[in-house]
Structure formats: C-alpha cells, structure tokens
Amino acid sequence: MDKLIIEGGHPLRGEVNIxxxxxxxxxxxxxxxxxGAPCTIKNLPDIKDVANIIDILKQLGAEVNKESHDKxxxxxxxxxxxxxxxxxxxxxxxxxxxxxxxLGRFKKAEVPFPGxxxxxxxxxxxxxxxxxxLGAKVIIEHGIIRAEADExxxxxxxxxxxxxxxxxxxxxxxxxxxxxxIIENAAKEPYIVDTxxxxxxxxxxxxxxxxxxxxxKGVETLGGCEHTIIPxxxxxxTYMIAAAASKGDIIVKNIIPxxxxxxxxxxxxxxxxxxxxxxxxxVIANTRPKAVNIKTLxxxxxxxxxxxxxxxxxxxxxxxxxxxxxIYDGRFKHVDELKKMGxxxxxxxxxxxxxxxxxxxxxxxxATDLRAGAAMVVAGLSAEGETVISNITHIERGYENFENxxxxxxxxxxxxxxxx
Ligand code: EPZ
Numbered sequence: 001m002d003k004l005i006i007e008g009g010h011p012l013r014g015e016v017n018i019x020x021x022x023x024x025x026x027x028x029x030x031x032x033x034x035x036g037a038p039c040t041i042k043n044l045p046d047i048k049d050v051a052n053i054i055d056i057l058k059q060l061g062a063e064v065n066k067e068s069h070d071k072x073x074x075x076x077x078x079x080x081x082x083x084x085x086x087x088x089x090x091x092x093x094x095x096x097x098x099x100x101x102x103l104g105r106f107k108k109a110e111v112p113f114p115g116x117x118x119x120x121x122x123x124x125x126x127x128x129x130x131x132x133x134l135g136a137k138v139i140i141e142h143g144i145i146r147a148e149a150d151e152x153x154x155x156x157x158x159x160x161x162x163x164x165x166x167x168x169x170x171x172x173x174x175x176x177x178x179x180x181x182i183i184e185n186a187a188k189e190p191y192i193v194d195t196x197x198x199x200x201x202x203x204x205x206x207x208x209x210x211x212x213x214x215x216x217k218g219v220e221t222l223g224g225c226e227h228t229i230i231p232x233x234x235x236x237x238t239y240m241i242a243a244a245a246s247k248g249d250i251i252v253k254n255i256i257p258x259x260x261x262x263x264x265x266x267x268x269x270x271x272x273x274x275x276x277x278x279x280x281x282x283v284i285a286n287t288r289p290k291a292v293n294i295k296t297l298x299x300x301x302x303x304x305x306x307x308x309x310x311x312x313x314x315x316x317x318x319x320x321x322x323x324x325x326x327i328y329d330g331r332f333k334h335v336d337e338l339k340k341m342g343x344x345x346x347x348x349x350x351x352x353x354x355x356x357x358x359x360x361x362x363x364x365x366x367a368t369d370l371r372a373g374a375a376m377v378v379a380g381l382s383a384e385g386e387t388v389i390s391n392i393t394h395i396e397r398g399y400e401n402f403e404n405x406x407x408x409x410x411x412x413x414x415x416x417x418x419x420x
Pocket of ligand 1: 026094117122123126127161166
C-alpha cells in the first residue's frame with residue numbers, strides 16, 4: 001500500500017484542471033447497458049471507481065473500448081448475463097446502479113450488495129421501493145439483491161428520503177417501462193441532470209431532472225449516443241478548500257460555477273476571495289479564515305462530500321464552528337486523525353464542535369475513507385512540518401492524479417511504497 005508524504009506550509013499557486021464527475025460517471029456507465037447501439041462517453045475521470053465499473057460492464061459481456069484516457073465506447077448488445085460478480089460489486093457503492101440498468105433492459109438483475117465508504121448506515125430501501133412500485137419482485141438472499149419483473153409499468157413514487165442513488169436507479173429502471181413514472185421528492189444533484197441528459201440522448205423521455213419531481217415516459221427502445229460527463233464539483237471544491245487552507249491563490253478550471261454555489265458562499269463567509277469567470281474561478285486566501293457553521297444538505301445545500309475537507313479549514317479558523325452532518329451518521333471518522341495534528345474537535349452524534357487553532361502540526365495519519373483521505377491531504381498542505389498519509393487507495397477511488405495536480409500547484413507531495 002502506498003503512502004503520501006506532504007511537507008506543509010507551501011501555499012498553492014497556479015491552475016488546476018478539474019476532471020469529469022465521479023458520481024456522474026459511475027451512474028452513466030451502468031446506464032449505457034440500456035443502449036441498443038454503441039455509446040461514446042467522454043471526460044471520464046481516470047479513477048479506481050470508474051475502472052471498477054468498467055470491469056463489471058466487461059464481466060456482464062459488454063464490449064468496452066478505451067479510446068483515450070478519458071473516453072470509452074461501449075457496446076451493450078453483447079451482454080450475456082444479468083448477474084454481477086460478487087467480488088466486483090463490493091468494490092464500490094455505485095454497483096447498485098446495475099440493478100436498475102439490468103432490470104430496465106432485461107427485466108432481471110442479480111447484484112450483490114454494494115460496498116463503498118464506511119460513513120454510516122447506507123440502506124437501499126428506497127431503491128427497492130421504486131423497483132417494486134414499477135412491478136418488480138425484489139428478494140434479498142445470501143447478500144444478493146434479486147429483482148425481476150414480467151413487465152415494468154410506470155408508477156408514482158414518493159421517496160421517503162432525498163436519495164441520489166434511488167433517484168437515478170429508478171430512472172434507469174423506468175426508462176423503458178410501460179407508461180409514465182413520476183418520482184417525487186427526488187434528489188436534484190447535478191449528477192442526476194447529467195444522467196437524465198445521457199438517457200434522453202439515447203432516446204428516453206425524462207423531464208424535470210434537477211427538480212424534486214421527475215417524469216419519465218417509458219419508450220420502446222433506446223439507441224446510442226455521444227455524451228460528455230460534467231465536471232466534478234467535489235474535486236473542484238476540494239481544491240478550493242486546499243487553496244484556502246494553504247493561504248494560496250489558484251485558478252480552478254473546467255467547472256460549472258453554479259454547481260459550487262454553496263461552497264463558494266460558505267468560503268466567502270469565511271473571508272476567502274472567490275472570483276468566478278465563465279468555466280473557471282479563482283480562490284485567493286491570504287488571511288486566517290473566520291469560523292462559520294456548516295449543515296450538510298441535499299443539493300443545492302452544502303454537500304456532505306465536502307464536509308470532511310471543510311472541517312480541516314474550520315479547524316484552523318478564527319473562532320468556534322458547528323458542523324451538522326445531517327446526511328450520514330458516521331462521517332466523522334477523520335476527526336481522530338485530525339486530532340493527531342492538533343485539531344480541537346468534539347463529536348456528538350451528527351454534530352461536531354470545532355474550536356479553531358492557529359495551525360496544525362504534521363503527523364502520521366490514515367485515510368479512513370475517500371473524502372476523509374482528501375481531508376488529510378488538505379490538512380497536510382496547511383500543517384507545519386511533515387504529514388504521512390497511509391491507506392491512500394481510498395483517495396485514488398475518487399481523485400484523478402491527485403498528487404501530480406497538487407505538485408503542479410507548488411505542493412511538496414511525494415508518494416512512497418509502504419515497504420520503503
Ligand atoms: C451518493 O451516494 C454519492 N455516491 C455519495 O458520494 C454522496 O455522499 C451521497 O450521494 C449524498 O449526496 C455516489 O453517487 C456513488 P443517497 P448515495 O442515497 O446515492 C439515505 C462520495 O464521497 N438513504 O443520496 O448512496 C442514506 O442513508 C460519495 O463521492 C436511505 O435511507 O446517497 C443517506 O442518509 C460518498 N435509503 C441519505 O439517504 C435509501 O434507499 C442520502 O443517501 C437510500 C439512501
């Protein structure tokens with residue numbers, strides 16, 4: 001297992017190009033199973049989660065040709081099974097999208113329970129509620145989710161919880177159902193709009209993605225298309241926070257600024273200067289950030305995926321901050337690691353009280369999950385001295401070329417092999 005060694009105290013300066021959105025890519029690649037003709041998907045991030053999804057597509061029999069580092073052509077007409085491999089499925093959370101995609105195309109799906117970050121309870125009851133509303137029979141046995149239907153018929157579905165995964169999974173299953181499906185209390189994340197745009201490019205009839213009511217009129221068949229994945233707002237937000245934590249001055253390129261409104265607003269409240277300019281924005285931070293309170297919410301609220309990196313900036317802010325992690329009940333595992341660096345944070349359930357300290361001190365720490373790992377990198381960049389981060393395989397799941405992008409920004413980062 002590799003480690004990252006970071007020498008702190010070097011302000012980030014320069015430009016960083018944002019890659020395609022992980023959480024769009026891991027939904028749109030399974031969605032390509034619904035296509036009756038080849039699909040070209042561009043701006044894919046070169047990360048482990050995308051590689052694992054592509055492995056599952058190939059295991060199912062689809063032809064996947066990598067045209068370049070960020071472009072694939074998928075032919076799903078060669079698929080020869082509706083059963084996803086156990087070992088592949090548990091590598092990430094997004095494996096569950098193969099239930100909706102296989103059900104939508106073949107009326108049958110057998111998918112082992114997904115894996116993913118250990119950030120608290122992550123049920124899939126709303127996904128199952130949606131599939132059953134469409135007429136599927138879903139049983140769970142031996143850790144496998146089995147779904148099948150004689151036919152799928154459109155239905156109204158009110159989600160009890162605003163769920164990104166359930167919203168997308170129901171869209172996948174409903175695309176070729178008979179009649180109209182209405183998803184109410186739907187999630188509004190940009191990934192949902194991106195996936196709906198992809199499906200509509202195939203010939204689906206989806207309206208309202210990005211609002212809390214999505215209408216899907218079932219169609220007979222779907223064709224192929226060419227689609228470009230949207231930029232990753234969580235990668236962009238991580239670099240914005242890293243720039244502020246290192247008192248740097250960077251330009252974040254290839255973004256959609258409106259996707260970052262909640263992060264920009266919060267950072268401006270902290271005294272960070274953010275200047276938007278078309279498909280890029282500049283982050284200038286030359287003073288100690290002011291403490292602000294954060295409550296994570298579904299989009300367009302402050303995203304839970306940036307709570308952990310933001311907690312680093314709050315830990316060196318001037319004042320005391322309250323973090324309310326309203327989405328997950330176990331997304332503070334990075335706090336113990338931050339405490340090793342001198343952070344003063346106390347956690348009670350879904351609430352963390354952060355008492356700002358003037359600086360963090362480098363230390364050996366561990367990445368406990370994807371965004372916790374990103375938080376450790378942000379902490380190492382801002383800390384005095386050297387930070388060694390182990391378990392960085394978590395980070396590689398969601399950040400393309402992280403250390404090289406940081407080195408280009410002037411960070412002193414190097415990767416070593418555990419044995420060294
Ligand atoms: C997606 O996970 C993202 N992952 C997560 O990003 C992100 O944190 C999350 O959405 C929230 O924005 C992918 O897109 C692959 P949810 P998902 O269903 O779909 C509860 C990252 O760091 N819930 O929106 O699994 C659930 O427990 C990852 O990139 C149910 O109760 O999240 C949670 O409290 C981490 N029943 C809340 O809803 C269900 O059936 C939101 O979960 C489904 C969810």
